[in-house]
Amino acid sequence: MSWIWLVAAVVSExxxxxxxxxxxxxxxxxxxxxxxxGYAIAFGFLALALQxxxxxxxxxxxxxxxxxxxxxxxxxxxxxxxLTLRMAAGIAIVALGVVLVETGTH
Numbered sequence: 001m002s003w004i005w006l007v008a009a010v011v012s013e014x015x016x017x018x019x020x021x022x023x024x025x026x027x028x029x030x031x032x033x034x035x036x037x038g039y040a041i042a043f044g045f046l047a048l049a050l051q052x053x054x055x056x057x058x059x060x061x062x063x064x065x066x067x068x069x070x071x072x073x074x075x076x077x078x079x080x081x082x083l084t085l086r087m088a089a090g091i092a093i094v095a096l097g098v099v100l101v102e103t104g105t106h
Contacts, residue, residue: 002052006059009045010066012038017071021079055105061098068094 016038023031042063049059069091075081 002049002054005049012042065098
């Protein structure tokens with residue numbers, strides 16, 4: 001069950017971060033509620049993942065790495081934000097680090 005909570009946390013954080021980008025620095029206040037709600041829900045789901053027994057290092061690592069990767073890709077697709085080869089390599093390195101942390105717990 002902890003993995004389901006973690007996926008929900010990642011999706012909520014992704015929605016909140018993309019809403020923050022869409023708000024253009026809160027100039028468009030319509031996005032304020034989705035930003036606040038998304039982050040609050042994400043932390044709630046992360047807490048449930050931890051409560052279900054997931055190690056905090058694993059949960060936070062996956063949450064952060066997945067969020068960074070998906071936000072970078074979706075921001076590129078939606079707003080044409082930069083996503084260079086160097087940035088993609090950095091995302092891959094972070095993902096590899098998370099895998100090493102996760103496999104180190106077994």
